[in-house]
Amino acid sequence: MISNASFRALALRGLSMLVGCFCALGWLAAGQTNPAGPASAAETNQPVLTPVADEEFFGWLLGLGADSNKVAQLRQAADTQRYWGWFRDRPLAVRQPEQLLNGRDLAAFYPWLEREGTFADREGVFTLTNGLLRISGQRTGYLATRRSYSNYRLVAEFKWGEATWGRRKERTRNSGLCIHGVGEDKVWMRSIEIQIAEGQTGDVVVLEGAKLTVDGQTKVRSYDTFKRPGSEQVVDKTGFRGKEDLEKPHGEWNTLEVIALGATLRVKVNDTPVLAGESAYPSAGRIYLQSNGAEIFFRRLDVYPVAGE
Structure with missing residues (x-):
């Protein structure tokens, strides 16, 4: 014993x-x-x-x-x-052009989905086919860069698909290109969103503690929005287009351009300037693409050095 x-x-x-x-x-x-x-x-x-x-x-x-x-x-x-x-995880100033969507894989990113978490994309919300990124929109979440970035020019090309899902099935198609993402993975990571939505593409939204100043006005509450010039009342119905919409007709490719230099921000939609902001917070972080109830395709997501940086 x-x-x-x-x-x-x-x-x-x-x-x-x-x-x-x-x-x-x-x-x-x-x-x-x-x-x-x-x-x-x-x-x-x-x-x-x-x-x-x-x-x-x-x-x-x-x-x-x-x-x-x-x-x-x-x-x-x-x-x-x-x-x-x-x-x-320190932000990296962009020193040379980088194709985040390289046409071969999604190695530059990680997926996050609500109620599933990181890397748990069992339903194939984010897929790469023939060089195109398809975001199904079936689940709420995003595809985020593994790295954080600062001081860059970002060019994205996107077009809408056909599918819509869940509570947004009959509503305007909605997604978003978010920059300066920091903090925990959730809906939504603290960031500044360049809105991609029918009738609203080019609006800029502050999320979860982010802030931005435009023409002397600072917005800090989550979902506070800077409307693009010429914006009008949106009818929340699939396929809505405004008279002054900068987005091209459904099914055509659109271009978003973002210049983030220090705490300043410049945004264009299809070569038309829509916002010039300053005092951005955060001023660096991850880049992420939202999945939010509508099918959307991306064929380009490139970052470039900013002249003068």
Whole structure:
């Protein structure tokens, strides 16, 4: 029969081996800590512990009698992971042209869908066929760049498909090109949206704490909108077009151009300027394309350096 002292010694030995394995593998609940490996939630779809949760975990190990030196190694590995994440996710000024839609794959992006999460696109909401990105619109979510960007000229080309879904089935087709996305994945990530919607394409919307100033007016409440010149009352019905609509007829390709330099913002729809803003917050972040009840296609999403940056 094993004595209490022997049992405790065996338990501590097992715990020490477990903590040693954690250290050897560089593993701490959130995944790899090796800077050469994936680390972000977008790349691993793993939960990331906060510093508070880290300390609770380390305290729990110490309370069980784990070796303090090995727990210190784990703490250092967690800090390394966190600092690496900050470095990896820093906004990158665009130094050379980049085709985010390269016609071959969607490696520059990750999908996020409401009630499903990151990388959980089981219904094929985001697909690439013959070089075209199709967003079905069947689920609410987005396709976001893995990297964050600052100081760039962005050119997107899109056209509507036919399908509409759910509560928006009979309503105006709706999507969006969002820039400067930061924070948690949700509906919607904090960002500035260039609206893509029937009768509203070219409107600019601030989302979830973003803000922007245009002609001395600052908007900060989520869904506050800067209307494009010539905008009119929208009839929320599929196929709506306004008299002064800048969007081309259904089925034709349209071009959006965004110049983001520092905290300034310029937007064009089919070569027509629609907005000149300043004091943008955030002023850098991810670029993402919304899935919001209507089928839409993209054939181009290119970023270029901005002259003078």
